Amino acid sequence: MLKRIRNVFFENRFYIAFYISVVSHITFIIYSFNHSDSIYQKTLCGPAWIYALEDEKQLSFEMSFGKNLGESGSSDPNEESGEDKEESEGEGKDGFSKGKYKGSQWEDLVKNLEGTSELRKQFRNDYDQINENSGVAESYIKRQRDFEDIIIKDVLPTLKNIRDPFKVDLDSAEDNLYLHKERNRIIEEFRKGEESTQPITMKISNEGDLPPKSPLSMSKEDRTKYLDRTLKQKKEKQLDEFISRFMGYDPNKGDLNLFVRDLYYENLQRLAYPFSNDMSYFAIDYFQENLNKEDFLRQMMAALSAQLGTNTGTEILFTIENIYYIQGKALEQYFRVRDYLRNSTPEQKQTLRYETLRQVELKYKKLLQEKKILNVLDAEDAYVKKRIDILDTLIKNTPNFYRTKDGIFEKAKILWEYGQWKQDPKIQSDALKLFYQIPKIPNNGDFLNKDTFESIQLLLRDAGDPIESTVLSAQTKDQIEYTLRMRNDEAMTKKKLREDRLLWPKSK
Structure with a gap:
């Protein structure tokens, strides 16, 4: 009997070895992928909702060994990697092959990576004034x-399509995310000096009906605890974790929807603080x-693209409108930087801040000319128009008037302040109608x-609820402007x- 079994194994040894090899390799690949610490990972055999829209889903993943740049490797989720370390993020490691990107759309990126790899060694990073x-x-x-990322990446990601309708941004969103x-x-x-392999793809077939997405049940207290715990993490890591853990719930x-709002306004929207008369510090931080x-x-x-017309989609649109507002302010900083660069002393030109700002100014100079944005006035015109387009999209698509009042209020606020800035009573009259x-x-x-x-409503009621802004007294206009300006004062103080x-404790 044993002899017969041994003969069977011997005669089929090649098939058995091949089968064991295939199973072992598949197991190793899936294990490596699911335990990768790359911020680009997806999880194989994930929850059912990620396959809800297609009968057949193709997943791509990259095998990555070792820690990502800028991550400390600590098991403590509260530790913010890289915040307390002044090290070069631009230095490339041996093993990176730049030749394969020559002639591609990434050729300039590789040149910029090489050009900034010695940035911290060439310029001073002092803290004077x-x-x-x-x-x-x-x-x-x-x-x-x-500093390197400020030069290499995109501090003005909204600029390229600023003159296009918001629908164009929506239609190209997935392509932009891929790039x-x-x-x-x-x-x-x-920066890691490793050659990346081509993504391994696996097809997962969906059989039968999938269960509906379940609603997320998470109290404000629990959301606050989660956000406090993750606040120190790199923002990319926070967002990646949030999307993988929570975006599959019912929108x-x-x-x-409340969690998306809290994530952005409490963790991902940060304050920049002035602490010097040298504007280069604040410009860098902004x-x-x-x-x-x-x-x-x-x-x-x-x-x-999948959430438009849902409560969560509405909250996303509010955050995107806020990003465009902040991007408009960033362009104001950009034009101030131009003046700073022209008037800098030879000593200032040796600093890391100056060189970073110089390269940023040069990077966007041509694009701004193409978009016909030559000064702060042009920037304000372009960004106000886009923000109104975003809010119109929100008001049109929000389900069952969900937060429509806030959407109309935000649009009225933009028009009122824009009309005040341009001294245009017609624009302010449009705000009153809203x-x-x-x-x-x-x-x-x-x-x-x-x-x-309600404060503005009382002011308008006392003035007789005029339709035209020209009827309002200068005092009433000033009171409305002050009310709008101070609306977030308490929230910003708490922030x-x-x-x-949690982030910047003062030494005792």
């Missing part, structure tokens, strides 16, 4: 700043914060601007206290 009475913690003043991730992959490859029922919003913009714009529409809108969801609106406590 610091205002000792600024009230800003030293941990913030001397925090890690990604964004491919660019980041090449940067990671350059209309439950707390996903560009840093805009750089950090690029990943959110690309990922959420792509998600919006304010008068708000009480007629059904209540659904939060009305975050309720208190501010600063939280960031000071």
Whole structure:
């Protein structure tokens, strides 16, 4: 009997060895992929909802060994990698082959990576002209700043399509996300010095009906605990974890919409603090914060194609409108940087801040000319128009008037302030008409601007509810402007206290 079994094994030994080899390799590939710490990973055999839209889904993944650049490797989720380390992120490692990108759309990217690899060795990163009475913690003043990424990546990701209708941005969102991730992959490859293999693809067939997406149940207290715990992590890592863990829940029922709002406004939207009369410090920090919003913009714009017309999609649109507002302010910094560069001393030109700002100014110079944005006035015109387009998209698509009141209020606020800035009473009259529409809108969801609106409503009522802004006295206009300007004052104060406590503690 045993002899017969041995003979069977012997005669089929090649087939058995081949079978064991195939099973072992597949097991190794899936294990390596699911345990990769790359920010680009997806998870094989994930929850059913990720295959909900297609009968057959093709997943791509990259095998990656070792830690990502900028991640400490600590098991502590609260540790922010790289914030306290002043090290070069631009230096390429041996093993990177730049030849394969020659002649491709990434050739200039590789040149920029090489050009910034010695940046910190060539220029001083000093901390002079610091205002000792600024009230800003030293941990913030001397925090890690990604000078190389400010140059290489995109601190003005909205500029390329600023003159296009918002629908064009939506239609191209998935392509833009692909290019964004491919660019980041090449940067990671350059800095790690590893050759990336072509993505391995696997097809997963969907059989039978999938269960409906379940609503997320997460209280405000639990959301706050989660966001406090992850605040110190790199923003890309925060967003990647959030998308993989939570974006599969029902976009209309439950707390996903509120969680998206909290994630952006509490963790991903940060404050920049002035602490010197040298404007280059604040400009660098402002560009840093805009750089950090690029990943959110690309990922959420792509998600919006599936979420438009849902409560969660509405919250995403509010965050995107806010990003465009901040991008407009970043362009104001850009034009101030031009003046700074022209008037800098020879000593300032030896600093890392100056060189970073010089390269940023040069990078966008041609694109700004193409977009006919030559000064702050042009920038304001372009970004106000785009923000109104985004809010019109929101108002048109939000389901069952969900937060429509906030959408109309935000549009009215933009028009009022824009009309005040341009001294155009017609624009402000258009804002008044929108304010008068708000009480007629059904209540659904939060009305975050309720208190501010009621204050404006009282001012207009005292003035006789005029349709034309020219009827309003200068005092009433000033009061409306002040009310709008101060609407977020309390929220910003709370935000600063939280960031000071969790991110930038002062030394005792």
